[in-house]
Structures are given as C-alpha cells and as structure tokens.
Amino acid sequence: MSFFRITLTRSGIGLPKRTQGVLKALGLRTRMKTVFYPVTPEVAGQIMRVKELVTVMEVDKALTKEELRAERRPEPGFWVEKAVPR
Amino acid sequence: MFGAFRPTNSLSGGLLWKIPWRLSKFQKQRQRKRLRAVDTVVATVDKALAKHGITTKAVERWKEEMPCEQEMVPKDKYTIFDRKEKKYRKGIHKLPKWTRLSQRVNPPGY
Numbered sequence: 001m002s003f004f005r006i007t008l009t010r011s012g013i014g015l016p017k018r019t020q021g022v023l024k025a026l027g028l029r030t031r032m033k034t035v036f037y038p039v040t041p042e043v044a045g046q047i048m049r050v051k052e053l054v055t056v057m058e059v060d061k062a063l064t065k066e067e068l069r070a071e072r073r074p075e076p077g078f079w080v081e082k083a084v085p086r
Numbered sequence: 087m088f089g090a091f092r093p094t095n096s097l098s099g100g101l102l103w104k105i106p107w108r109l110s111k112f113q114k115q116r117q118r119k120r121l122r123a124v125d126t127v128v129a130t131v132d133k134a135l136a137k138h139g140i141t142t143k144a145v146e147r148w149k150e151e152m153p154c155e156q157e158m159v160p161k162d163k164y165t166i167f168d169r170k171e172k173k174y175r176k177g178i179h180k181l182p183k184w185t186r187l188s189q190r191v192n193p194p195g196y
Contacts, residue, residue, distance in 0.1 A: 014183060048148065051188070053186060
C-alpha cells in the first residue's frame, strides 16, 4: 500500500471555485499543509486538477500529525553524554 | 523642469502602468522552474499509478497533448498567442494568474 504525500506550495487564492473546491476536498487549507492519500485513480485525478499548486511524493506509509511535527523539529544543538562504564 | 508641478508621464497623462513587454531573464528562469515542477508532479503521479497497473484519463491526456519543458520552444515558454496583438504574440505575463496556470500549447502556425 503506497500513499501520495501532497503538500500545498502555492496558494489557491483567486483561482476558479472548482480548483479551490478540489483543494478543500483534499484537506489542503493553508500553504505547506501536508496530507496523505492512498494511490488511487480518484486521488490522481484530484492532484491533476491542482498540479500547479502542489508538490507530490510517493511514500510507503502515511505519517501521523505528530510524526510530521517531529520531522520539522530542528536539531536540539546539544547531546547528553553518559559516562562509559569501565 | 524641477519642482512639485513638473510634467512627468503620470501627471500629464494620468494613469501610467509600466508592465514591460517581455520577461526578464530571472522571470524566465523561474518560469522554467515552475514548468519543470509541474512536469515532476505529473511524472510522480504517473509512476505511482503505473506500479499498480492503472491509468487515469487526466494523466493520459496530459502526456498526449502537453509537451514537457525540454521539448517546448522558447517562444511557447515565454509568449502566448493573441489575435489582437501585432505578430499575434504577447508576453505570457499578460495572462492573469500566469504563474499558477498551465499554458503550453498555442495555435499551430502562430
């Protein structure tokens, strides 16, 4: 089971209502919003309607909201070192 | 010549819009980048569907009708057909929402 990872990179403001409706149906509300959908012809058709606005990747599993958040988190900049047992 | 009431273009003529008639090299570069981005999206969708052995009308039609960025001639990348224009061509930046549209093919012969 593979998924489309769809990220909205260009806003749909000012575009036809049909295009904005497709974005709404995909759950893409704001720019840089990422959603996951299974690879089906229906989803492919929806992506083709908004292909100028999104970036698409094919991934093996859908990430949860928390996993996406962890992906964006930067490196902490420090390491907690432990004493090596002798 | 100088002062508050000098005859500038906008004062003497009223409304003055300065939209250049052609794209700058940086606008052209970004235009190519956008064209390639759309090509990438279509290629990704097509490859993902091909793995499952399915096709979609929208993707098939795009592949049949639309040239990819490398196949396009510069004339089609940066200009668009217009019947009212001298020599029937105007800059693609005159097209409303031109950065978020796919305008690739023009009437044959023009």
